[in-house]
Amino acid sequence: MTTQTLAETGQVKRAISLRSVLNNAGIGLALLALILFFSVFTEHFLTANNITNILTQITINLILAVGMTFVILIGGIDLSVGSVMAFAAVVAGKAITLPGFGPAEAIALAVVAATMTGVLCGVFNGVISAYWALPSFIITLGMLNIARGAALQVSDAQTIYAFPIAFEEFGSAMIYGVPVVFIVALLLVLVAWFVLNYTVFGRLLYGIGNNEEAVRLAGHPVFWYKVAAFTICGFTAGIAAIVYMARLNISSPIAGIGFELNAIAAVIIGGTSLSGGRGSVIGTLLGAIIIGVLANGLILIGLSDFMRQMITGIVIVFAVILDHYRAKYTAK
Amino acid sequence: MAAADFDAAPATPSPQQAFLAVEGLKKHFGGVKALDSVSFSLKQGEVHALVGENGAGKSTLIKILSGVFAYDAGQIHLDGAAYQPASPHDAKISGVQVVHQEFNLLDHLSIAENISIEKLPRTRLGLLDKKELNRRAVTALEAIGLTDIDVRAPIASLGIAHRQLVEIARALQSRSRILILDEPTATLTKRETERLFEIVESIKADGVTVVFVSHHLDEVFRICDRVTVFRNGKTIATDLISDTSPEGVVHRMVGRRLEAQIAEGHETLSLGPVALGVQDLRTAANPKPTGVTFDLHYGEIVGIAGLVGAGRTEILRGIFGMDPIQSGRILRDEKEVRFKGPGDAIASGLGFVTEDRKGEGLVLDMPIAANSSMANIASVSNLGLIKFAEENRQARDAGAKLKLKYGDTADPASSLSGGNQQKVVLAKWLVRNPKVLLLDEPTRGVDVGAKAEIYAILKGLAREGVALLVVSSEMPELMTLSDRILVLSDHEIQGELKRPEFSEENILKLAYGRSEQAGGLTQ
Amino acid sequence: MKLLKIAAGAVSGLAMLAGTAMADDKPVVGLIMKSLANEFFQNMMVGAEAHQEKRGDYELLAVGMQNETDFESQINAVENFITQGVDAIVVAPADSRAMVRPLKKAMDAGIVVVNFDVALDEEAKKQRGVELAFVGPDNRGGAKLAGDALGKKLGEGGKVVIIEGNPGADNATQRRLGFEDSVAEYKLDLLDSRTAHWETEEANSVFSNMLTAHPDIQGVMAANDSMAIGVVKALESAGRDDILVVGFDNIPAVGPMIEDGRMLATVDQFGTDMAANAIDLALEVVNGGPELEGWVKTPIELVTAD
Structure with missing residues (x-):
């Protein structure tokens, strides 16, 4: 009763603007503060080379986190992205090193192989968890093992190497000091942002995250939307695999262990609610940058590895507390 | 808190003396006045009703009395001493207990x-x-x-x-002195309600004061001694039940005469052809070999009455393709249809206002505009892209038609009162211009004023030729709206009542069917 | 096909059932490996199987682990082998302390135990009254070989960084100590030392950041080749060809890098043969040879372009 009284008079509007401040400006401010801190306390942080480094280093996590945003927005989680990335990389590595193809064909084949592998894993995650209404946490935990095992099986646990030169060059190419692979990631962010904000599909994903039943009763095929969200997540894992291969010029079946947690961290720090329905991919971009800046800056100021890990953990906890207050402001 | 804590409480005052007195109580949330001068008193061993529309301030007062909120101004005296509980625990030590609508x-x-x-x-x-x-x-x-x-x-x-x-x-x-029951009968059957009343009587006989919050005036007049009416954060009056009437209380609640509007004469219209035919429909919940059969015409409102568990909601869900049906046929414009899911039903011109507004009807955190376009998003989008201006225009038009009270179409649905939320659910379907509208408990949790408005909207739709099928546990609601009432008992239609035959007695007779078990029509 | 066998082996209990072909009098050797997801152990396993086929006078039961820290399955494997009544257990312990107690139990049951790859902890052995030889490479000595190669090139005062393996892992510690020995011997200037968890991608990031902090780095010592690859890639993207990199393990992928000078050196500890050699030693004891004593060092070799 109280909430309704409050609501009728614009209290809610204020709460909403406060929420959006917390949502976006808050993360942006935190990022600015970090950048300022590292600029003052380290000599190399704010140099062109270092910024290039950071952008390169966050690329894979950002790509995975974009897909993860879709899944978390519908109230799911995908723990398998790290393993799926490794699996996709191994399949693509096998494809790209097949004899009898020119470099262009081999690269095209690898891109198709990686994305298709990711998509298939995503479809599996989506169909199983949506059809039987099972918690995606469990299903994707299964996929984490399936994909990792498959990666080891396909590669015989060997690192695959010797890729076409053009492919390796793509991984280290720059445009005005901006890594091309980061531009790829940024394009994915923009496409995701557009899809989530301007399309019926995006609107309904938010709707599903908030109240799946209401969307179902409005006649929408919720099942397929959920499958699509997981498929997108698998697709981005495939793209991440291509970037991984291009950057490091190898396909390792043990690549990407723990990457899922970094991707989830980027999404959560970016202000997307783990319970779904609320958040944005722009926040995810900022979240990934914060993680990258922390990892880079803390090395530059000479902090030990263990302290680095602790601080990253503290940031995640802090982000979740912030999320709690965001949720409270929306509820009021 | 231990019972012992309270054993040491002061001796109870003599009956009929006000031992809790609230004067000029004010409470603000931000710039919003939730309570604006509330005064009332409680006497030892009385049952005191608090009534008022949603948002009138009853819940805020309860939360202040039980120590959840602090108040800004005014005074509360308990046994002559200032009472300002800092926490629910404090309130309990003072003997004030609340049984909430949502259980803890x-x-x-x-x-x-x-x-x-x-x-x-x-x-x-x-x-x-x-x-x-x-x-x-x-x-x-x-x-x-x-x-x-x-x-x-x-x-x-x-x-x-x-x-x-x-x-x-x-x-x-823990030996309460004041027991506050917040909407205790909202989810009870008639028999359960009777039992609750017996308990209230016995508590009262023990000298405990019961504060009874309810939307049901018949209950208030059944068991209460006095009634305090709230409106817009103010207490309008406290009356002895013996000195007033339900009409008088409603009058105080809404500040205008609405009951006449509710009971407005029903024009009999010429009915159109059959919009929806249901033949021997057996839902998954129906254990019997026989199903239900009825027709619904364009321009007609058919009510479905019955006890909880009679299978009313299941029929609507079955028709709408939400739950699989065991057997039977559904005809739309006299052609058989098979709805694999709500999508098919919607495509065939159906709409469904479900009973669970928060769980099924609305996406509370999303804007009003997004909610009202939820079932009609194809009409405000092109190639999968949303046309926001179009969507807002649609929401504003529907809002105007339904007299929706809202700030902005971008506000979340959760910012609206219950009645207005329900209007958004209606808007969601009306923007599709449905041919057949199914409604399950269309005015649950809606205050009296909004109820009348919703009735008017539904009747207007029928006049425009829409076929409406209404399930309700409130018999006056069915009798106000319906052209015919089908009474359901144990997944079978026991009978059909035409307007001249409408009476609670007739409905109940059929609802109880052959089984003589006691029970309630209200859920 | 062979991988299927290994996969079955990982589910140790099942493998035990499959291995009951002990009716013939061939001695049975139980081989307990670390994570077969690791290329190094994968190759070692392949080597052991080839060895078994070649010798043909013993039965081989092999068990691997889910991951590097899955101690439990190694302990279970020892216990299963005891129940099984194998003649010898050849084990690469995942943890140098956790494995002492179950292995003591095996020895008490009369099973010949050979410890290879990673040495069991001396203290823990003493505490349990276990006398057990160690067959394996000298990780510290090997790392020093690589470090020395770098030290010779750079000379006194050369600025270097170390990329470490998993913190807490014994071979990671030994390799770091070996690198540090070289740093001390050649009076190198150690600018930074950080873990990249054996991982290529992480080594790439970590080293890029180190390079930003210390642009004057002249040499890099990576505790394995996977990380060395990450370092080489970071140098390529930074456009630096003046920094020397040494690694460890001699995995196939670094072959071309050493040839064309992107890497200075790596160390081969002949991992493929390591398990096979340990099995040979175990069989000698089973066939009545003398007990092994102390540290039976296996060969290590510095690999350079020359």
Whole structure:
């Protein structure tokens, strides 16, 4: 009763603007503060080379986190992205090193192989968890093992190497000091942002995250939307695999262990609610940058590895507390 | 809190003397006045009703009395001393207990554990004293006349009515002086409600003051001694029940005469052809070999009455393709249809206002505009891209038509009052121009004013030729809206009533069918 | 096909059932490996199987682990082998302390135990009264070989960084100590030392950041080749060809890098043969040879372009 009284008079509007401040400006401010801190306390942080480094280093996590945003927005989680990335990389590595193809064909084949592998894993995650209404946490935990095992099986646990030169060059190419692979990631962010904000599909994903039943009763095929969200997540894992291969010029079946947690961290720090329905991919971009800046800056100021890990953990906890207050402001 | 804490409370004052007095109470949330000068008093051993539309301030007052909120201005005196509980615990020590609409029970713990959760008995070794725990629970339940319950069973095994009684037993265990029951009958059947009233009578006889919050005036007039009416954060008046009438109370509540509007004469229209035919439809919940058969014409409002569990909601869900049906046929414009899901039903011109507004009807956190376009998003989008201007225009048009009170179409649906939320659910379907509209409890949790408006909207739709099928537990609602009422009992249509035959008595006779078991029509 | 066998082996209990072909009098050797997801152990396993086929006078039961820290499955494997009544257990312990107690139990049951790859902890052995030889490479000595190669090139005062393996892992510690020995001997200037968890991608990031902090780095010592690859890639993207990199393990992928000078050196500890050699030693004891004593060092070799 109280909430309704409050609501009728614009209290809610204020709460909403406060929420959006917390949502976006808050993360942006935190990022600015970090950048300022590292600029003052380290000599190399704010140099062109270092910024290039950071952008390169966050690329894979950002790509995975974009897909993860879709899944978390519908109230799911995908723990398998790290393993799926490794699996996709191994399949693509096998494809790209097949004899009898020119470099262009081999690269095209690898891109198709990686994305298709990711998509298939995503479809599996989506169909199983949506059809039987099972918690995606469990299903994707299964996929984490399936994909990792498959990666080891396909590669015989060997690192695959010797890729076409053009492919390796793509991984280290720059445009005005901006890594091309980061531009790829940024394009994915923009496409995701557009899809989530301007399309019926995006609107309904938010709707599903908030109240799946209401969307179902409005006649929408919720099942397929959920499958699509997981498929997108698998697709981005495939793209991440291509970037991984291009950057490091190898396909390792043990690549990407723990990457899922970094991707989830980027999404959560970016202000997307783990319970779904609320958040944005722009926040995810900022979240990934914060993680990258922390990892880079803390090395530059000479902090030990263990302290680095602790601080990253503290940031995640802090982000979740912030999320709690965001949720409270929306509820009021 | 231990019962012992309260044993030391001051001697109870003599009956009929006001021992709790609230004067000029004010409470603001931000810039919003939730309570604006509230005054009322409680007497020892009375049952005092608080009534008013949603948002009138009843809940805020309860929360202040029970120590959840602090107040900004005004005074509360308990036994002549200033009363300003800092927490619910404080309030309990002073003997003020609330049984909320949403229960505070732990589903997987036993009844006994729930009853003693505030202070679990321990053995000398500091372990949980199960014997004492169960003994206390049995005593507490016996005090309200419940003797046939295994206190070791988990709460989850109880029905809603029993859960509520457990809450009451828990509250009374610590010797309440004031027991506040917030909408206690909203989820009870008639028989359960009767039982609750008996318990209220016995509590009252023990000298406990009961504050009874309810939307149901018949209940208020059944068991209350006095009634205080709230409107817009103010107390309008306190009357002795014996000095007033339901009409008088409604008049105070809404500040204008609405009942005439509700009871407005029903024009009999010429009916169109059959819009929806249902033949021998058996839902998955129906254990019997026979199903239900009826026709719904364009321009007609057909009501479905029946007891809870009679299978009313299931029929609507079955027609709409939400739940699979066992057998039977559904005809749309006299052609057989098979809806694989809500999408098919919607495509065929159906709409469904479900009973669970928050769980099924609305996406509360999303804007009003997004909610109203939820079922009609194709019309405000092109190639999968949303046309926001179009969507907002559609929402504003629907809002104007439904007299929706809202700030901005970008505000979340959760910012609206219950009645206005329900209008958004209606808007969601009306923007599609449905040919057949199914409605399940269309005015649940909606205040009197908004109720009348919704009735007018539904009747308007019928005049425009829409076929409406309404399920409701409120007989006056069905009798106001319907051209015909089908009475359902145990998944079978027991009979059909035409307008001249409408009466609660006739409906009940059919609803109880052959089985003579007692029960309630209200859920 | 062979991988299927290994996969079955990982589910140790099942493998035990499959291995009951002990009716013939061939001695049975139980081989307990670390994570077969690791290329190094994968190759070692392949080597052991080839060895078994070649010798043909013993039965081989092999068990691997889910991951590097899955101690439990190694302990279970020892216990299963005891029940099984194998003649010898050849084990690469995942943890140098956790494995002492179960292995003591095996020895008490009369099973010949050979410890290879990673040495059991001396203290823990003493505490349990276990006398057990160690067959394996000298990780510290090997790392020093690589470090020395770098030290010779750079000379006194050369600025270097170390990329470490998993913190807490014994071979990671030994390799770091070996690198540090070289740093001390050649009076190198150690600018930074950080873990990249054996991982290529992480080594790439970590080293890029180190390079930003210390642009004057002249040499990098990576505790394995996977990380060395990450370092080489970071140098390529930074456009630096003046920094020397040494690694460890001699995995195939670094072959071309050493040839074209992107890497200075790596160390081969002949991992493929390591398990096979340990099995040979175990069989000698089973066939009545003398007990092994102390540290039976296996060969290590510095690999350079020359």
